[in-house]
Structure formats: C-alpha cells, structure tokens
Amino acid sequence: MTLSFDDAAATVKTLKTSPSNDELLKLYALFKQGTVGDNTTDKPGMFDLKGKAKWSAWDEKKGLAKDDAQKAYVALVEELIAKYGA
Known part of the structure; x- marks a missing residue:
C-alpha cells in the first residue's frame, strides 16, 4: 500500500524509533521541497549549525519538482516504517 503525502507526513511522527540525523535531514528536505518548492530563503548564520544543515539539505533539492x-x-517514509516500525 502506498501512502499519500499527507499520510506519510503524519505517519513519520509515529515511528517507534527516531530516524538518524541524516534520515531526518532527508525527510526535512523532501518535505520542504514538496510543500514549498525551491529554497529561496537566506542561509542561516555560521553559528546556527542545525539551521544551516537543514537549509543545505533543502537547498540540495533545488530544481526537483514538488510532485517528485x-x-x-x-x-523514504515507507522505508523508515519498514526499518523502524510505526
């Protein structure tokens, strides 16, 4: 069964184990690209490491269509459900 985007966004919050930081960044980047589109925000400052990582992950998806x-x-959510359970 394939989840809808909205169902996947809700289900990922119920994973039995928290995904790795890399997996979380991938989720964030794909979610932002899928809902907002290309990153046009200013890059966070050098001391905002978490914000910078999230910004960079999203920025790497530039050009990817929202639908894709x-x-x-x-x-990815379906992979994580198989890996961690929901």
Whole structure:
C-alpha cells in the first residue's frame, strides 16, 4: 500500500524509533521541497549549525519538482516504517 503525502507526513511522527540525523535531514528536505518548492530563503548564520544543515539539505533539492519530492518523501517514509516500525 502506498501512502499519500499527507499520510506519510503524519505517519513519520509515529515511528517507534527516531530516524538518524541524516534520515531526518532527508525527510526535512523532501518535505520542504514538496510543500514549498525551491529554497529561496537566506542561509542561516555560521553559528546556527542545525539551521544551516537543514537549509543545505533543502537547498540540495533545488530544481526537483514538488510532485517528485512528495513521491520521494513517501518512498523514504515507507522505508523508515519498514526499518523502524510505526
């Protein structure tokens, strides 16, 4: 069964184990690209390490269509459900 984007976004919050930081960054980037589109925000300052990592992850998705980002997000969530359980 393939989840919808909205279902995937809700389900990822119920994983039995928290995904790794890399997985969380991928989720964040695909979610932002799938909902907002290309990153046009200013890059966070050098002392905002978490914000900078999130910004960079999202910025790497630049040019990816929203629909494709949503499909990739759903696929990643389904992988994480298989890996961690929901």
